[in-house]
Amino acid sequence: MTALNSDALRARIDGVQKLALGVGVLGAIGAGVGWSQDATEFFRSYLFSFLFWMAFPLGCLGLTLVHTLTGGNWGIAARRVLHAGMRTLPLTALFFIVVGVGLHQLYEWSHADVVAADPILQHKSKYLNTTEFHGFYGRAVFYFLFWIGYAYMLSARHDHYERTRDEKYAATTRNLAGIGTLLFVLTVTFAVTDWAMSLEPHWFSTIYGVMFIVGQGLSTLAFTIVMSAWLAKSAPYSAIMQAKRYHDLGKLMFAFTLLWGYVTLAQFLIIWSANLPEETPWYLHRGYTSWRTILVALLSLHFALPFLILLSRKVKQNPALVSKIALFILVMRFVDMSWIIIPAFHQEGFHFHWLYLATPAAMGGLWVAFFMQQLKGRLASAPADSYLERALEVAPSHGH
Amino acid sequence: MQHETPTLYGVLAEFASADELVAACKRVKAAGYEKVEAYSPLPLHEVNHALGHTSKLSSLIFCGGLTGALTGFGMQTYISVFDYPMNIGGRPYFSWPSFIVITFEMTVLFSALTAVIGMIALNGLPQPYHPLFNSAAFERASRNRFFLCIEADDPRFDLAEAKKVLASTQPLLVEEVPH
Numbered sequence: 001m002t003a004l005n006s007d008a009l010r011a012r013i014d015g016v017q018k019l020a021l022g023v024g025v026l027g028a029i030g031a032g033v034g035w036s037q038d039a040t041e042f043f044r045s046y047l048f049s050f051l052f053w054m055a056f057p058l059g060c061l062g063l064t065l066v067h068t069l070t071g072g073n074w075g076i077a078a079r080r081v082l083h084a085g086m087r088t089l090p091l092t093a094l095f096f097i098v099v100g101v102g103l104h105q106l107y108e109w110s111h112a113d114v115v116a117a118d119p120i121l122q123h124k125s126k127y128l129n130t131t132e133f134h135g136f137y138g139r140a141v142f143y144f145l146f147w148i149g150y151a152y153m154l155s156a157r158h159d160h161y162e163r164t165r166d167e168k169y170a171a172t173t174r175n176l177a178g179i180g181t182l183l184f185v186l187t188v189t190f191a192v193t194d195w196a197m198s199l200e201p202h203w204f205s206t207i208y209g210v211m212f213i214v215g216q217g218l219s220t221l222a223f224t225i226v227m228s229a230w231l232a233k234s235a236p237y238s239a240i241m242q243a244k245r246y247h248d249l250g251k252l253m254f255a256f257t258l259l260w261g262y263v264t265l266a267q268f269l270i271i272w273s274a275n276l277p278e279e280t281p282w283y284l285h286r287g288y289t290s291w292r293t294i295l296v297a298l299l300s301l302h303f304a305l306p307f308l309i310l311l312s313r314k315v316k317q318n319p320a321l322v323s324k325i326a327l328f329i330l331v332m333r334f335v336d337m338s339w340i341i342i343p344a345f346h347q348e349g350f351h352f353h354w355l356y357l358a359t360p361a362a363m364g365g366l367w368v369a370f371f372m373q374q375l376k377g378r379l380a381s382a383p384a385d386s387y388l389e390r391a392l393e394v395a396p397s398h399g400h
Numbered sequence: 401m402q403h404e405t406p407t408l409y410g411v412l413a414e415f416a417s418a419d420e421l422v423a424a425c426k427r428v429k430a431a432g433y434e435k436v437e438a439y440s441p442l443p444l445h446e447v448n449h450a451l452g453h454t455s456k457l458s459s460l461i462f463c464g465g466l467t468g469a470l471t472g473f474g475m476q477t478y479i480s481v482f483d484y485p486m487n488i489g490g491r492p493y494f495s496w497p498s499f500i501v502i503t504f505e506m507t508v509l510f511s512a513l514t515a516v517i518g519m520i521a522l523n524g525l526p527q528p529y530h531p532l533f534n535s536a537a538f539e540r541a542s543r544n545r546f547f548l549c550i551e552a553d554d555p556r557f558d559l560a561e562a563k564k565v566l567a568s569t570q571p572l573l574v575e576e577v578p579h
Contacts (some may be wrong), residue, residue, distance in 0.1 A: 244445075265500060272497055275489060311462065 003182065005379035006079065009234040013379075017372035024365025030358040038355070043102030045355035048341040049363045050095055052198055052334055055212075056367070057092050059220025060085030061151050061183055062213065068154060068177035074248035077240045081227045085220065086151035087279060091370045093144040095363060099195065103130065108135075109201040122201055128198055135148040136194055143191045150180050160320030161188035188213050203282050205271070209261045218256040219333045222326035225249050229323035243317040253326060257310065261303040286339060290349035296338045302332035334360070407579045409531035410435075410551040411562045412538065413571035418444055421546035424569035425450035428550060431565045435554035437530070439547040460518045461511050468510025472503035531579050538577075549577070 035042040060082045067075035109128040115121045129135045189209025232241035476499040
């Protein structure tokens with residue numbers, strides 16, 4: 001079969017890309033105005049927005065690594081979206097530069113006078129510093145080099161395999177994905193420790209990285225379902241996205257919803273059981289102030305509601321329904337990220353600033369526009385895809 | 401020893417592929433037959449669709465899971481609050497966050513047990529004898545062949561008619577199966 005796009009599909013992608021670019025530029029102007037008015041709130045909204053949008057390219061990389069390792073039909077239709085997603089990592093790296101610029105507005109450990117008066121921060125300064133080679137900046141460079149390098153390598157290796165169908169080559173790719181999965185979990189854990197956990201530098205939690213990785217997986221699966229259902233409104237994608245594929249992706253989204261609840265509860269349960277003064281403040285700020293309302297909303301709407309709805313097979317197999325749930329989960333991912341990040345700056349209670357919406361809109365618009373650009377390339381470069389050929393040829397009855 | 405004249409169990413058709421079986425299911429169903437069963441060496445969701453088979457199992461599992469959750473939570477609440485209250489780290493007796501892990505595990509346990517036991521019960525297992533074992537060809541149902549049987553107790557059953565419908569689906573074989 002030839003390329004996966006059609007004129008109708010290209011036109012729809014172009015339309016969304018223009019719209020996203022428009023939102024991105026308008027949002028960027030708004031965020032710029034916000035910066036001139038209140039630089040501190042701007043950087044806070046920027047970090048929160050960065051951590052929310054970073055979930056998509058990183059989640060795409062993570063799921064691609066897992067799918068390369070394990071295979072499985074769920075990745076057949078998802079692969080074009082996942083590859084386009086992880087190929088946006090260079091833009092994420094560009095986005096990160098502003099976090100680096102706003103370092104002093106965001107992280108108290110970056111102030112020498114604060115550290116001088118704080119013995120705990122002095123002990124942590126071997127890790128939390130900006131001057132040494134392995135410090136905050138050096139580590140960020142390493143993370144992005146690894147992520148971008150792996151994303152483009154995997155994408156290129158999959159393309160090569162599709163052309164040659166060289167099984168030995170595919171086996172090497174799988175081995176590389178094994179090492180990659182290990183390093184992915186480590187680098188993301190270190191990255192969110194640097195960028196998010198160190199906002200409250202006295203506090204620590206070892207499941208924090210896993211919480212973010214699971215969140216990224218959930219965001220990405222929800223995004224993949226929304227994108228796939230949208231792409232499937234045009235040929236030839238409509239032939240690939242059969243009910244079974246929605247069922248597969250829906251099951252994974254369901255599993256990740258459960259996993260999100262699991263790790264979110266696990267961190268709380270351990271801290272609540274130990275009841276130690278250096279660990280509890282994180283929850284005192286987020287659960288015993290007006291932030292509690294958001295916490296209750298998360299437990300009921302991020303976990304319980306999608307969990308109960310996604311139990312049904314009919315929902316998972318229905319493209320319109322499952323993509324609505326996926327959109328709702330994406331909204332809840334945004335709320336979850338705000339609950340994790342913003343209380344670090346507003347420990348007294350719930351706080352809202354218009355930049356908390358404007359900056360994510362700006363970044364999201366630009367990211368979606370770049371994603372659509374990558375997607376066009378992915379859909380066009382499908383010369384001889386054995387996976388997709390199988391999806392189109394083989395009757396769904398053949399199962400595995 | 402008593403020898404009864406063997407009564408007819410049904411008419412069996414054999415197919416070489418899953419797709420042919422699914423097509424035949426649709427055809428037989430369209431002809432109005434209700435008591436139809438398909439046999440295949442691998443699970444085929446499409447056959448359930450084609451034959452209009454629905455299962456009560458998922459609702460049973462949901463109820464099982466709910467029972468597990470309530471049992472787990474209720475048991476811990478009863479023990480910690482009423483039966484044997486203990487002061488643990490100065491926490492209230494009703495410390496529900498610590499009950500969640502067991503509640504979750506009990507939900508999984510009860511769902512899984514309901515799934516296994518319910519599946520066996522609804523399948524009518526264990527069943528040492530089945531009339532289809534009288535068919536020599538049927539032995540390959542667990543290997544590489546696909547079968548469709550119109551059972552004789554179908555309200556619309558007529559031997560010649562049933563054979564004709566099955567023959568029209570291009571099977572490898574059509575045969576009568578006695579009890």
